[in-house]
Amino acid sequence: MLNPGSKPEGVWRAPQTYPFQLPLMTLYSHLDTERHVNNVAVHSFHLEARTRFLMERLERPVWYSDDLLLRPRRTLTQFLGETHYPHPVTAGVVALHADQQGAHLRTALFQHDQCVGVQDCLLGAWGGDGWVSLPEPVRAALAGDQPAAEWPPELPLDAWAFAGYPQRVPLVSRYADLDPDRVLSELAVARYAEQGRAGSLSELRKPGLGLLVARIDLRIDRWDRGMGEVALATGLSRIGNTSFVLRGGITVDGAATATAESVLVLIDRDSHRPTPVTPYVEAMQAISID
Incomplete structure (x- = not known):
């Protein structure tokens, strides 16, 4: 199968x-x-x-x-x-x-x-x-x-569940986020998920370090949303040796719209090879999901 x-x-x-x-x-x-x-x-x-x-x-x-x-x-x-x-x-x-x-x-x-x-x-x-x-x-x-x-398994898609994600970022959707059917486009939702990830990783923005996305699991549960107030919620779910998992939720005008689970790999820019996350675990705990 x-x-x-x-x-x-x-x-x-x-x-x-x-x-x-x-x-x-x-x-x-x-x-x-x-x-x-x-x-x-x-x-x-x-x-x-x-x-x-x-x-x-x-x-x-x-x-x-x-x-x-x-x-x-x-x-x-x-x-x-x-x-x-x-x-x-x-x-x-x-x-x-x-x-x-x-x-x-x-x-x-x-x-x-x-x-x-x-x-x-x-x-x-x-x-x-x-x-x-x-x-x-x-x-x-x-x-x-x-x-x-x-x-x-799917992540919970519920505004109350998103409240447990420690990183919060507000956005305002743009006209460019709409598709020909006047709803939020698939790529706009993907871009919101990306913004949630990027806004959570300040501790890893260091000289010599880079990040690669290995996998993104995006679930979209509403296609009746247009321009509105967007809220992104993100939290650290798991940490491996050289990789970690972020979970995210997207609400539009207070309605839970999408979830994202992303696997990211930390790399050394000089060798362009994966490098251990271990030295940064303590700093990353601030965005850990309890």
């Missing part, structure tokens, strides 16, 4: 596994302070490939809709290597499974013939003010040959 969250190996790193493929270009504007393509820009490649795949498979409008929105209930993105500018990327897409709850799509990114990232997306149908059954024509078009996957 294919389980999102397990490290993709074998056929899942091979381009021929993905019947739909799309060439994409990296842009200078995609670069971050580590001088590689930013994690949200990488997410945008997965989103673009998924959208083009849906446009090919489905008769209904996909990149816009006046009734039923096809949107991720959850995305789990694994960064298997750095994506670099200005080299092109090839994105591949395969449909794995579909039922009433949603369709499981997997996208992969390839650069220099190497798989640099994989994203699992549980695509659902949002109707007005809640999730509805995935329409039968959509289920039929996205049916794959894999059984239903066992996704990792």
